[in-house]
Amino acid sequence: VFPPELRFASVKLFNRIFHCFSSYCYFDITEIDGVNTNELYNAVQLYLSSSVSITGNRLSLTRAVNSSGFTFGLANNDSIVDTFNGVNVLWEHVVTQRQAQTFSWRPLPDEKRGFTLRIKKKDKALVLNSYLDYIMEKASDIRRKNQDRLLYTNSRGGSLDSRGHPWESVPFKHPSTFDTLAMDPQKKREIMEDLQDFANGQSFYHKTGRAWKRGYLLYGPPGTGKSSMIAAMANYLGYDIYDLELTEVHNNSELRKLLMKTSSKSIIVIEDIDCSINLTNRNNKGNTSVSASRSYYDSELRGGGGGGGGCGEEGGNTITLSGLLNFTDGLWSCCGSERIFVFTTNHIEKLDPALLRSGRMDMHIFMSYCSFPALKILLKNYLGCEECELEETILKQLEEVVDVARMTPADISEVLIKNRRKKEKAVEELLETLKVRAEMNEKSGVLMRGENGVEEEEEEEQEKRALDSESPKEESEIEDNCKEEEEEEKVK
Numbered sequence: 001v002f003p004p005e006l007r008f009a010s011v012k013l014f015n016r017i018f019h020c021f022s023s024y025c026y027f028d029i030t031e032i033d034g035v036n037t038n039e040l041y042n043a044v045q046l047y048l049s050s051s052v053s054i055t056g057n058r059l060s061l062t063r064a065v066n067s068s069g070f071t072f073g074l075a076n077n078d079s080i081v082d083t084f085n086g087v088n089v090l091w092e093h094v095v096t097q098r099q100a101q102t103f104s105w106r107p108l109p110d111e112k113r114g115f116t117l118r119i120k121k122k123d124k125a126l127v128l129n130s131y132l133d134y135i136m137e138k139a140s141d142i143r144r145k146n147q148d149r150l151l152y153t154n155s156r157g158g159s160l161d162s163r164g165h166p167w168e169s170v171p172f173k174h175p176s177t178f179d180t181l182a183m184d185p186q187k188k189r190e191i192m193e194d195l196q197d198f199a200n201g202q203s204f205y206h207k208t209g210r211a212w213k214r215g216y217l218l219y220g221p222p223g224t225g226k227s228s229m230i231a232a233m234a235n236y237l238g239y240d241i242y243d244l245e246l247t248e249v250h251n252n253s254e255l256r257k258l259l260m261k262t263s264s265k266s267i268i269v270i271e272d273i274d275c276s277i278n279l280t281n282r283n284n285k286g287n288t289s290v291s292a293s294r295s296y297y298d299s300e301l302r303g304g305g306g307g308g309g310g311c312g313e314e315g316g317n318t319i320t321l322s323g324l325l326n327f328t329d330g331l332w333s334c335c336g337s338e339r340i341f342v343f344t345t346n347h348i349e350k351l352d353p354a355l356l357r358s359g360r361m362d363m364h365i366f367m368s369y370c371s372f373p374a375l376k377i378l379l380k381n382y383l384g385c386e387e388c389e390l391e392e393t394i395l396k397q398l399e400e401v402v403d404v405a406r407m408t409p410a411d412i413s414e415v416l417i418k419n420r421r422k423k424e425k426a427v428e429e430l431l432e433t434l435k436v437r438a439e440m441n442e443k444s445g446v447l448m449r450g451e452n453g454v455e456e457e458e459e460e461e462q463e464k465r466a467l468d469s470e471s472p473k474e475e476s477e478i479e480d481n482c483k484e485e486e487e488e489e490k491v492k
């Protein structure tokens with residue numbers, strides 16, 4: 001019998017008084033903020049999923065697209081207490097029916113969902129300063145753990161998708177791990193430790209003033225496991241992979257844009273760097289442009305007005321080595337953090353020494369022909385043969401021939417796969433193949449020595465020479481040239 005205005009005013013007054021005396025304050029985090037999805041809502045949901053125990057009465061279960069795991073969540077209108085730095089806070093998941101649809105640019109869900117965070121007024125500063133950041137970080141960790149890795153590619157040749165991204169992604173489900181990778185165990189351990197140090201090295205990189213990134217150059221003959229190594233690295237660290245197709249990039253500025261659109265905790269891969277682009281000599285302008293087939297490709301694409309902001313490279317649409325080095329090494333390489341660059345090549349001697357000098361690629365990893373320790377790993381993985389199960393004499397014979405045979409792990413795994421049901425037969429056939437190959441190599445080695453007087457060198461030693469051959473003088477000349485090129489770019 002009160003007029004509605006009076007009733008409304010009294011409720012408002014009551015609320016005011018209540019809030020004055022209440023020692024709590026409340027924050028609403030709605031699922032949809034205006035028309036945008038509220039990132040914080042999703043983060044809180046994920047974060048709470050990690051603190052909710054499976055013993056709760058009612059939990060919501062979700063499984064995201066691309067995910068192989070389930071997440072638990074707080075059910076509708078349920079609440080949970082969380083503790084942060086000794087402070088208790090209460091989270092409530094509030095779900096209400098949305099009133100009749102008002103006009104909106106996109107259809108809204110029928111339910112209005114949100115979290116309400118209740119905290120003591122005296123703890124407000126603490127929560128706002130660090131609790132929410134902590135939740136965001138934790139949520140992205142959980143997301144990474146639950147979600148499969150993503151493999152990104154720039155194969156669309158510079159065009160953007162509907163959200164303005166130059167990268168396309170697919171779930172990355174490569175089963176290669178460091179356990180399945182056949183290589184010298186000592187070398188493997190070194191790489192794993194290096195990766196682990198990198199991933200845990202935030203404060204180190206900060207303290208030393210270095211950008212938080214690391215470069216690996218994988219080189220060696222085809223089929224020795226370079227691509228498998230990259231997959232193993234991604235699976236080990238839980239990073240996404242960006243597979244950069246250089247032949248699809250038209251100029252340095254496009255390369256830079258691609259880099260800026262990569263996320264942290266990722267591996268940026270350029271496979272077969274010697275083939276995809278001719279980067280051998282920056283002094284010779286003719287050589288710096290991309291190889292012939294690509295230029296042809298370009299002239300077609302250019303017609304479509306793809307490129308735009310060319311940085312003054314000849315023709316405006318080529319990648320230069322300096323551009324690539326800037327990409328991995330320059331100021332732009334540190335937008336974003338915790339990134340690993342991996343280049344692979346079959347011919348390290350074809351690469352420009354500037355790419356090889358220390359500081360550019362932090363670790364050069366030679367993937368060699370199958371050695372005896374690597375062979376033992378393959379036997380274990382493919383046949384389930386432990387070392388002790390094999391006859392002493394066979395092991396000894398394998399050890400003797402495997403190095404001379406110079407077979408790649410890919411070749412050996414082919415032989416093993418063929419007879420994987422019959423262990424003995426598989427090992428026998430492998431030994432036979434290895435012997436034939438070893439004999440062939442020995443013969444051709446003799447022939448080569450006889451005819452050409454050339455001593456056959458170990459592959460690794462060749463590569464080493466390629467690395468050693470860079471004299472410091474050449475190096476600085478190249479550096480200077482690079483700078484000149486950059487200056488020219490700037491002037492233009």
Ligand SMILES: Nc1ncnc2c1ncn2[C@@H]1O[C@H](COP(=O)(O)OP(=O)(O)OP(=O)(O)O)[C@@H](O)[C@H]1O
Pocket residue numbers: 180181182183220221222223224225226227228229346367408409410411413
């Ligand atoms: N070191 C290895 N350990 C285990 N499997 C290997 C290894 N090397 C090669 N393989 C097997 O051989 C196949 C080819 O290997 P991979 O693609 O990794 O070689 P690659 O060095 O990248 O060759 P390319 O130079 O031609 O790209 C893989 O599917 C893998 O099963």
Ligand SMILES: [Mg+2]
Pocket residue numbers: 226227228271
């Ligand atoms: Mg490969």
